[in-house]
Amino acid sequence: MILFVTMKKKTSSLSKQKVISEWVHSFSDYLYSWAYHKTSSNETAEDLVQEVFMAAVKNYEKFEGRSSPKTWLLKILNNKIIDHYRKSSKNQKNQDDTASQFTDSFFNGADNWKANGLEEAWTKESHLLDDPAFNSVMEICIEDLPTKWRLAILSKYLLQKESVEICQELEITESNYWQVLHRGKLLLKKCLEVNWFVKNN
Template sequence: MDQIKENPKSILEQWVNQFSDELYSWAFFKTSSKEVAEDLVQDTFLAAFHKIDTFQGKSQPKTWLFSILNNKVIDYYRLSARTTKKNFSLTENSGYELSDGLFNTHGCWKTNDINAAWDQDQELLDNPEFNSIMENCMDDLPQKWKLAVTSKYLSDKKTETICQELEITASNYWQIVHRSKLLLKKCLELKWV
């Protein structure tokens, strides 16, 4: 501890050399973006430098740095959710855009960014806040899409029955369900994270 207080710059330099690769790997895993991961690691070390005098040595430096990085990742997703929230609504067109955006111009899958919120250990369905937001997102779906999803997942109706009730083909039904799930995921990421 005394060593940190006497020469914080030198200690932090050691930590940069020692832990940069692991921090970067974790940030890249969480964001799927090389540039964002690099920025988050840099922000982590800047924050550590400014708060190094608060490091009490009750945990390992690596643990302390990873906790800073995890907070930076959460802040990154909150900020990007706020920015996206202003320009996003649950419409059929936004569902088409989300599903069409899964493929590149050659018809191959694009790599998808997975929001860190989906890596949580707790059971989401046991979380009352999550359930409330999920209900709001369901209510915001286009009416036919909401009926398709609730009939399938909440009423356990068979595909044939749902298609007859909604007067749609089976392939149209599966497209609607798929796009609805994409919209729900996006809505939850915007409102819940």
């Protein structure tokens, strides 16, 4: 009986190694391209992909096949990317203060958005997310956000995490989270107006 259990574990281990090896062969290039696209660093992208497969080995038994291996690995990678930006955050307080002062300038004395002639352009451009050029500009704008603001937006809209989880990860209160998210979207909107709508209208 002991011999049977030992052989079963050994067979399971070999099967696991084979599956992981197949995943490495099938998805490494895709994961690297995504990581590089999000970090603009060859070294960082390579490290993140390596961490993904290390995590896949560690958590292999948790993969229940409800999603494809590619989707599961991409979810791990996106979490690694978020962790990367959180750990590399520097001068966060100064970043937030400067950006907050800038977004305050978007409003008039009555706390209404200052008209800039581009309001109508937003309502007419419902197809923008299908435009690769627009998406490239949007990704650049997201990368330029203060780290904590970027993490909040990516966590909510890319990873679709709940606000409670995001607050815990960013170590902020819920009221601060909604403020960060709001200001992040304002800065993103301004960046898109300057780098897309003005240039294309």
